[in-house]
Amino acid sequence: MKTFVTRAFWVPVAVLVFAEAVIRLFFAEGFTGRFDYGYLPAAGFVEVQGGVELRRTGGRKFYPQAFAMPKPEGRLRIFTVGDSVTRGDDLAEAYPAQLERALEARGHDAESFNLGLTAYGATRKRIVALQCLRYEPDLIVLHVNEANEGYDERDWNRAQSYRSWHPRNWFLKSYALHRLYEVRTDSIFWKYLPEPIRTMRSVRTPDAAFAAVMDDPATLAEWNRRTRERTAQTVQEVTAAGVPMILVSTAYFRGKKGTVLLDDGLDAFVAGLAGPRVRWISTRELMAGLPREEYFTDSMHLSPAGHRRLAERLATLVQELVPAPGDGP
């Protein structure tokens, strides 16, 4: 009598069940929020004995950093919330770390944390900024950029798609399969396929929807409108909590060999949000006339020298907003 299920059939079942069990039992922390794509507020903020660790976990790839809770007496705590521009290529070279060093050189007991996350738009920056309010910040620096709102929307749709119990998603309910799917998408699809091929046929519905509209002027206008609305909302909520802010507006060289730095109207918008407790820095003004190849790595991202220049400017503003102990009249 043949059995309904062969021995060979049990091998994949055993492998998959084992892998899933191991992940859920031993790596649950890393997967909590993993498929919320940054929309889980506490993702990446791991509260440990005596403080908080920022980790590459829960769908947020923070640079590993840590701070004490409660905050040590007299220490100036700054969180910089941003995207890949803030993040930089290296934690020590990026402007939040350089800001910390610049402030220390000016006599502050300061700690400055880099919460830059690649492809984060205003929607997800707001979630990160509000989470920062839980950890006694003295200042929040918000890097404003119009380039990423589409990614926010795509990842929101991804998160919603994953939550759905549509049969298409059944396989991806498994942490193991979902992670493998992501690895294949990120490490093979995006890595190997040339861009013209990728844009012809995207992966899964949220990605396809994103690829289909990313050049549509009306969609871009809507994303820009949303960036401004969410940024204004973030400023209002953070300042209402009594925390001062510095806004940094991004500037762009258009085209691969563009030589003129533009702000796409972002400066005027950010200037409109400024007030007694909200200062702002225009990257366009700050870098005007400087050689692109020295201060930028591409059309938008800063080189170590660019980060340094921005950090120095920030340090000056921080001193105006948050005087060091002993400063003042």
Add this chain to the structure above:
Amino acid sequence: MSFTAWYYPFFLAIVVAAYWRLPHRARLWLLLAASYVFYGAWDVRFLSLIMASTLSDFFAGTAIAGERRPLAHVAAAAALPVLAFALAHSLQIVPGELPGAFFAIAAAVAVAFVAAYGWLWRLDEARRRKGFLLLSIVANLGTLFFFKYLGFFVDNAKRLLTAAGLGGDFTVVEVLLPVGISFYTFQSISYIVDVYRRQVTPSGDLLTFATYIAFFPQLVAGPIERAGHLLTQLQQPARFSPEHLHEGARLLLIGYFKKVFVANNCALVADYVFSTPGTLDGTWILLGAIAFAAQIYGDFSGYTDIARGSARLVGIDLMHNFRFPYLATGPSDFWRRWHISLSSWIRDYVYIPLGGNRGGTAASIRNAYITMVLAGLWHGATWMFALWGFYHATLLALYRVVPALGRLQDGGPRAVAVPLMFVFTLLGWLMFRSPDLDTFLACIAALGHWTAPTMKAAGGAAAWLAIHVGPLLVLQYITRRQQDEAALDHRPPLLRGLDYTVLFLLVATTAVVDVEFIYFQF
């Protein structure tokens, strides 16, 4: 309904679960209903075509065997497809307007069939048998011509008339191509010819015969079955065995692996190359040809495996359609390995009746050209498919008249024969995939230009192809001494289980979705 639709596994599971709980007769009703749902999911109006094909062949088949049915029954049956078509349209199940000419043509065909059926019975037996054979073939090929080739011939006639200054500014009704029409039409024709040749006993049971014509696993893209194989299985009640489930599930897994993992991912590169051939150089064209070779094999043999797996779950064994075609040593060998159900059909119903290899080299080469051009046109009504058929006929002729090539195919060193035939096959795929002659010529011209920067840029695409073709090659190596890639029984259970694990992971985590099967358009 597509095999890759998310709801197909549910549909199949319901059919299989119900099937084994029913008595034989009810099973046939279930399979017929499921098949009509499966096909109707695309366009319910075209179910009437399958009904028409079923009824015309059923009555013609029984008539050839000398069984006369009352004319009233024939008339009622002939009216059925027309009424079904009108009903589907009037219920507006499918949006859009259809010209009244369609109904007029359909009604005229039905009336003509009934009239011919009544008249043919006045003839003596030999002429009557031949008459019913012709009636069925004309009905089948006429339908195929109307839906698939009318536009092609009209377009070419217009061009000729315009070029000759004789007008050509006229319009003919545009028709949609019903999915899979070439497959079920050829299956119907093989039935009626086999009945005529007395190789098959005609089915006297309309339910069984209708299920044979519409059997959903192979309805829209084959394999093109023969009555002697499939009809006889439907006539006998299958006994349940877990073996059906094991083999069916394995075929489904292999089929989805080939389609979802191999074909869909290779399609990304192939689609890109063939959409912009004029801007690319030799590196990209070569990549495009290889990508398409992998895509079309993964797509079509994957479809066949899913079809065979689906049928196997209800205890039905469909024929093999592929046998490692890219390991062919020559063109004859290739056609014994590629789309076997079509190539054997063409051989049995076109090539051999034309004379086959009888009559010397010249006659057999002539027959090969006729056969292969028809086989090319079977794929679609374009000159590129005809050219592809002509090209393969030329290969067959070359291997026949050039002794060195003939020896290479029949026992020559495989290390030379297989790569050479693969290069010939790639060239053929360039024709097959190019939408027009200009595109094909642009591809050929690009093969003369190779630049280092492009080769570097194409490296990512080459890596992508290697990642997605590599596992198929490993699977083929594992099964190299078997009939096809799905034959994994020789592996120890643990290794076979690991094979299943890897295949499942590759399918379940693949990123590219929603690429339709290539052969649906044929």
